[in-house]
Amino acid sequence: MRCEVVAIGTELLLGQVVDSNSAWIGEKLAEAGIDSHFQVKVGDNIERVEAALRIALDRSDVVICCGGLGPTQDDITREALARVMGVALERDPEMVAVIDAILAGRDRPCPPSNARQADRPVGASFLRQTLGTAPGLACPVGDKVVYAVPGVPHEMEDMVERAVLPDLVARAGERATIRSRTLRTWGLAESVLAEMLAPRLEYLDAAPGGPTVAFLASGMEGIKVRATVKAPTEAEAVAALDAEEQMLRSILGDAVFGVDDETMEHVIGELLGQRRWSLALAESMTGGLVSSRIVDTPGASTWFKGGVVTYASEVKLNVLGVGEGPVISEECAVQMAEGARKLLDTDVGLSVTGVAGPGRQENQPVGTAWLGVALPTGSEAVHVRLPGDRVRIRQLAATSVLDLLRRRLLALGPQ
Amino acid sequence: MRCEVVAIGTELLLGQVVDSNSAWIGEKLAEAGIDSHFQVKVGDNIERVEAALRIALDRSDVVICCGGLGPTQDDITREALARVMGVALERDPEMVAVIDAILAGRDRPCPPSNARQADRPVGASFLRQTLGTAPGLACPVGDKVVYAVPGVPHEMEDMVERAVLPDLVARAGERATIRSRTLRTWGLAESVLAEMLAPRLEYLDAAPGGPTVAFLASGMEGIKVRATVKAPTEAEAVAALDAEEQMLRSILGDAVFGVDDETMEHVIGELLGQRRWSLALAESMTGGLVSSRIVDTPGASTWFKGGVVTYASEVKLNVLGVGEGPVISEECAVQMAEGARKLLDTDVGLSVTGVAGPGRQENQPVGTAWLGVALPTGSEAVHVRLPGDRVRIRQLAATSVLDLLRRRLLALGPQ
Numbered sequence: 167m168r169c170e171v172v173a174i175g176t177e178l179l180l181g182q183v184v185d186s187n188s189a190w191i192g193e194k195l196a197e198a199g200i201d202s203h204f205q206v207k208v209g210d211n212i213e214r215v216e217a218a219l220r221i222a223l224d225r226s227d228v229v230i231c232c233g234g235l236g237p238t239q240d241d242i243t244r245e246a247l248a249r250v251m252g253v254a255l256e257r258d259p260e261m262v263a264v265i266d267a268i269l270a271g272r273d274r275p276c277p278p279s280n281a282r283q284a285d286r287p288v289g290a291s292f293l294r295q296t297l298g299t300a301p302g303l304a305c306p307v308g309d310k311v312v313y314a315v316p317g318v319p320h321e322m323e324d325m326v327e328r329a330v331l332p333d334l335v336a337r338a339g340e341r342a343t344i345r346s347r348t349l350r351t352w353g354l355a356e357s358v359l360a361e362m363l364a365p366r367l368e369y370l371d372a373a374p375g376g377p378t379v380a381f382l383a384s385g386m387e388g389i390k391v392r393a394t395v396k397a398p399t400e401a402e403a404v405a406a407l408d409a410e411e412q413m414l415r416s417i418l419g420d421a422v423f424g425v426d427d428e429t430m431e432h433v434i435g436e437l438l439g440q441r442r443w444s445l446a447l448a449e450s451m452t453g454g455l456v457s458s459r460i461v462d463t464p465g466a467s468t469w470f471k472g473g474v475v476t477y478a479s480e481v482k483l484n485v486l487g488v489g490e491g492p493v494i495s496e497e498c499a500v501q502m503a504e505g506a507r508k509l510l511d512t513d514v515g516l517s518v519t520g521v522a523g524p525g526r527q528e529n530q531p532v533g534t535a536w537l538g539v540a541l542p543t544g545s546e547a548v549h550v551r552l553p554g555d556r557v558r559i560r561q562l563a564a565t566s567v568l569d570l571l572r573r574r575l576l577a578l579g580p581q
Numbered sequence: 582m583r584c585e586v587v588a589i590g591t592e593l594l595l596g597q598v599v600d601s602n603s604a605w606i607g608e609k610l611a612e613a614g615i616d617s618h619f620q621v622k623v624g625d626n627i628e629r630v631e632a633a634l635r636i637a638l639d640r641s642d643v644v645i646c647c648g649g650l651g652p653t654q655d656d657i658t659r660e661a662l663a664r665v666m667g668v669a670l671e672r673d674p675e676m677v678a679v680i681d682a683i684l685a686g687r688d689r690p691c692p693p694s695n696a697r698q699a700d701r702p703v704g705a706s707f708l709r710q711t712l713g714t715a716p717g718l719a720c721p722v723g724d725k726v727v728y729a730v731p732g733v734p735h736e737m738e739d740m741v742e743r744a745v746l747p748d749l750v751a752r753a754g755e756r757a758t759i760r761s762r763t764l765r766t767w768g769l770a771e772s773v774l775a776e777m778l779a780p781r782l783e784y785l786d787a788a789p790g791g792p793t794v795a796f797l798a799s800g801m802e803g804i805k806v807r808a809t810v811k812a813p814t815e816a817e818a819v820a821a822l823d824a825e826e827q828m829l830r831s832i833l834g835d836a837v838f839g840v841d842d843e844t845m846e847h848v849i850g851e852l853l854g855q856r857r858w859s860l861a862l863a864e865s866m867t868g869g870l871v872s873s874r875i876v877d878t879p880g881a882s883t884w885f886k887g888g889v890v891t892y893a894s895e896v897k898l899n900v901l902g903v904g905e906g907p908v909i910s911e912e913c914a915v916q917m918a919e920g921a922r923k924l925l926d927t928d929v930g931l932s933v934t935g936v937a938g939p940g941r942q943e944n945q946p947v948g949t950a951w952l953g954v955a956l957p958t959g960s961e962a963v964h965v966r967l968p969g970d971r972v973r974i975r976q977l978a979a980t981s982v983l984d985l986l987r988r989r990l991l992a993l994g995p996q
Binding site: 179181182188202203208214221360367380381449454461464473474477484485510522555557560 | 598609640713896937
């Protein structure tokens, strides 16, 4: 069964509001095993809403439209649905009473325009509201159906979960479960990762019914490799994902740092926690970014002590005890990491020094960085070249230095 | 002229990524006075991308499609465009060389799949890439045109502003100019700001053809008050905006900290620069967030020396010389600001200490913060209570401490 989402509202087209409703519904449909091939945004214009609904009904079995159910003149979803169904609108006296009761409970004046929300196309049924004043609608069109739900996200989510999805799943009859799992990688270029995965993707393409694998470059979050399976039961889906994860890990090796929602910071926290080691930072080019990402990680206070932002070169010397010499260098990165470790009295020190731009520094090109790590077992620094503008270079440097620590901690073996 | 946006990517339909690109493009089109009646999301499927492009070309004059220009097998935008144009794809040797040069600069191996990004439909022209490896495409279809741009937001934004919008505006010929200006405020609750502006908004409502004014709560960026005018010429639009800005400033006073893209960090840099003063930070609850926002500001290296992240309480004592006692306190905030000022040898020290959550600390509720400022003229700290979850509390604390410095520097009078 195919379900199309139509989001209604001029503010969505003007970019005043980002349409996150369609993404939320798309995720729920995928979880329920229902295909969604198109999602459309259209403004508060009755002819264009009608046109969008007709195109959607032409290529999909079911349409969910969000928004345009409010009490004002802008809210034209009900009229557009009546046109598509070829019927009149009628006002439902029982729903008028329901809306009056909701508004009375809020101690708010009840303007007559709210009664518009009790209108429905002849032959449509209401989806009861539990949060806002606007009821939803289920509108049969031939053997297809259009559901209309409010555009306010929490009202929409409540109505879709409570009234629309169960109905959809029942209509779809026997259905499959769709589950996916994301492996998060760092350190491989997208094209390198593509070449590594190519034989596996070709194999999966030739074996219909098996998992599908796709990957997505996600900036400082790395490249995400997602396996998706469709199976008759939850248990079979999970078993197939377990097997595919194992296969993908054997191909990608230690480039895989986490699964699903695990961030790099989270993984670092786990690895440090195993050894009861604490961390201090010395940040130059990243200017506090690594630190601010770490403190957003739940539980970071058990392993993160703090750091020094040495944006001016003299601070590297005076506060961290770095020696004279070039600051975009292996020596400086090592001394910064060691200096932070010593100053904050931690087990591990980590440092970033480099050129975020806009111009060259110490005759080094923009994107040059040295990442330093000081462990109880010794210190070192590695060189990287990062692409993008200064914001992106900083983000990539932040994840890169955390990944360096991850690899060094893994290399120490299990604790 | 009507422009439709087609966002390509299965991850958008599945809700794994929210399509913010279309909203961004929609905003730019509106600013340029170009109508956008529909925006569509479609997955990585060549037949469906082709169908979406044909529908878009049928009802709009211009189409911008985002995404699907990468090097992998998933990336089918080029093929779909060739089908819509009824032509073959050809590989451009000059673009192959450009892509090779970009990848060589990154010290990364250059696998053959990247050469796919040098393919273009016969008759299409490239839009040069300045950030990623994928060039864009301008594809004539009859008297209409489809622009294809990357799906990575910063690459898309760069290419649309640099190459697509100027071309679109030229194609649109004579048109009304729509211009807007945003006053950025901090320190007033939304309801207070609404009351202050109510008489002005009523006056403007009753005077059609004049500016429209709207406001939008924007988290750590404050509440934005936007005036928009439509006028026959650029000069008339700017004159009307100048007059409206003056009126709004007379109402909102020093709550207005900046205009349009001016961030709080930018304003602080201007004020410190006037006195040739330097800044050091001591961050506890914000964990480096203030610092990382500052270093994203162009020119920050002339006034920002760095800071200390004192996430563990002992670091406040050992590194900043704060005395024993509660750390969520006025005394601690003052000593942190003074300690950072002394340690980094700057004119100004700024500090944040407080409870970001999830639990209470020192029996203080979540959201409690003390903001400290140490100037050559003396030190002080102020108390604030901030709403939201830990991420939001940190963001609000970061802007609040910068606003404290802004107000103290303004109070010192012109230099």
